[in-house]
Amino acid sequence: MTYDYHEPETVAAALDLLARYGEDAHFVAGATAFTLLWRQGLLRPGHVIGLRRIAALGGITSAGGALAIGATVTHRAIERSAEVAGYCPALTRTFASVATVRVRNQATLGGNLAHADPAQDPPPMLIALGAEVVAKSAAGERTIPLDELFVDVFTTSLRADEILTSVRCPALAKGTRATYLKFLPRTADDYATVSVAATLRFAEDRRVAGVRVALGGCGPTPLRARSVEAALQGAWPDPRRIADAAARIDADIAPFDDVRGSAAYKRDMARVWTERALTELVS
Amino acid sequence: MKLSHTALVRAPRARVWKLVTDVPAAARCVPGVAAVTPSGTGKYKGSLLVQLGPVRLVLDGDVALTATDEAAGKASVRADAKDSRLGGTVRATMDLALVDRGEDTELRITSDVQIAGRIGEFGQPVIQRKADQLMTQFAECLARTLA
Numbered sequence: 001m002t003y004d005y006h007e008p009e010t011v012a013a014a015l016d017l018l019a020r021y022g023e024d025a026h027f028v029a030g031a032t033a034f035t036l037l038w039r040q041g042l043l044r045p046g047h048v049i050g051l052r053r054i055a056a057l058g059g060i061t062s063a064g065g066a067l068a069i070g071a072t073v074t075h076r077a078i079e080r081s082a083e084v085a086g087y088c089p090a091l092t093r094t095f096a097s098v099a100t101v102r103v104r105n106q107a108t109l110g111g112n113l114a115h116a117d118p119a120q121d122p123p124p125m126l127i128a129l130g131a132e133v134v135a136k137s138a139a140g141e142r143t144i145p146l147d148e149l150f151v152d153v154f155t156t157s158l159r160a161d162e163i164l165t166s167v168r169c170p171a172l173a174k175g176t177r178a179t180y181l182k183f184l185p186r187t188a189d190d191y192a193t194v195s196v197a198a199t200l201r202f203a204e205d206r207r208v209a210g211v212r213v214a215l216g217g218c219g220p221t222p223l224r225a226r227s228v229e230a231a232l233q234g235a236w237p238d239p240r241r242i243a244d245a246a247a248r249i250d251a252d253i254a255p256f257d258d259v260r261g262s263a264a265y266k267r268d269m270a271r272v273w274t275e276r277a278l279t280e281l282v283s
Numbered sequence: 284m285k286l287s288h289t290a291l292v293r294a295p296r297a298r299v300w301k302l303v304t305d306v307p308a309a310a311r312c313v314p315g316v317a318a319v320t321p322s323g324t325g326k327y328k329g330s331l332l333v334q335l336g337p338v339r340l341v342l343d344g345d346v347a348l349t350a351t352d353e354a355a356g357k358a359s360v361r362a363d364a365k366d367s368r369l370g371g372t373v374r375a376t377m378d379l380a381l382v383d384r385g386e387d388t389e390l391r392i393t394s395d396v397q398i399a400g401r402i403g404e405f406g407q408p409v410i411q412r413k414a415d416q417l418m419t420q421f422a423e424c425l426a427r428t429l430a
Binding site: 023026040041043 | 335336337338339368369370401402404405406407408409411412
């Protein structure tokens with residue numbers, strides 16, 4: 001079983017290769033997800049297009065409080081980036097919590113998002129931060145809010161002729177707090193059974209002026225917990241209110257049974273960990 | 284793996300029966316099915332394309348109507364398919380039951396699916412979900428065809 005390996009140096013050259021080989025082509029950056037699927041025999045492309053030599057897909061920049069991370073930046077580089085830590089320490093912790101150092105040294109942000117496994121760590125945190133991805137094709141460039149990128153298990157709204165080039169995180173309103181919690185009942189490097197990312201900021205009177213909650217492992221895609229958010233928006237978040245809001249998580253999620261827990265167990269854990277995340281943010 | 288699906292088709296039972304027991308016509312309602320051709324009495328050859336994220340399965344195989352009982356509104360279908368490129372086989376026995384619901388018909392499909400080889404790497408949750416989507420789209424297409 002072999003494939004031809006291509007290493008274009010520009011996005012345009014990568015798109016040309018994609019146009020030439022179509023469904024027989026597969027993009028890789030760190031190739032962590034690809035290698036597993038390939039070794040399992042589930043992917044057999046004739047052409048693999050490596051993206052790591054494309055300088056335009058790398059780099060982390062911050063300007064005006066916003067953050068932009070290139071698609072081929074590794075998890076480890078994000079975890080160690082001063083720009084990322086300055087933007088949001090919880091984002092640093094999210095990337096530091098992924099799998100193991102060996103995986104983080106190899107796996108890239110763009111690969112993580114394009115792979116669209118619903119149990120991955122970065123997507124819920126990036127959704128809670130209001131991030132969007134930039135996708136390029138021969139027809140031009142568009143941005144996709146992260147909560148519209150994921151459409152199903154391993155499936156994104158990226159078109160077959162597009163390449164994910166970067167992720168943009170908007171400037172956060174002053175006083176925004178953020179956290180990412182993952183429930184790992186098995187091993188420290190496992191995918192989470194459920195994970196919860198949340199951002200919250202207070203108004204001057206200590207009411208909730210803005211809140212976003214997103215979960216991993218709770219359905220076919222990472223999910224926004226809009227019912228929970230609605231229950232807290234404008235409210236004084238005392239412990240009772242937080243518990244009531246977290247209890248609404250049932251309406252927002254659609255977990256299924258797998259090796260990390262039954263659907264019913266994940267529903268319980270989603271409520272518990274959402275409550276913990278929100279409690280941490282208001283304390 | 285046992286799967287069970289129920290769908291309401293907005294058409295009377297006799298018309299639904301005629302469509303679901305006409306294998307080539309019913310197959311046109313399964314998303315991803317390419318040509319279905321007869322290969323003997325009640326037997327057909329066909330091909331089903333299933334996309335699971337980046338993975339494309341092309342299942343080539345045989346479909347046979349193994350039992351029909353129009354009075355009871357029950358039929359059984361057996362499908363035997365393999366993906367020769369990735370390696371893997373799918374065997375399914377599906378029992379269909381049509382139940383009168385006034386103007387509408389309830390379609391119940393109970394399937395026993397055996398998956399062997401690499402396709403099985405996906406695990407039951409993902410396969411179950413894909414089967415749910417196929418069945419939902421199948422029932423919607425039946426309703427549209429009969430409308």
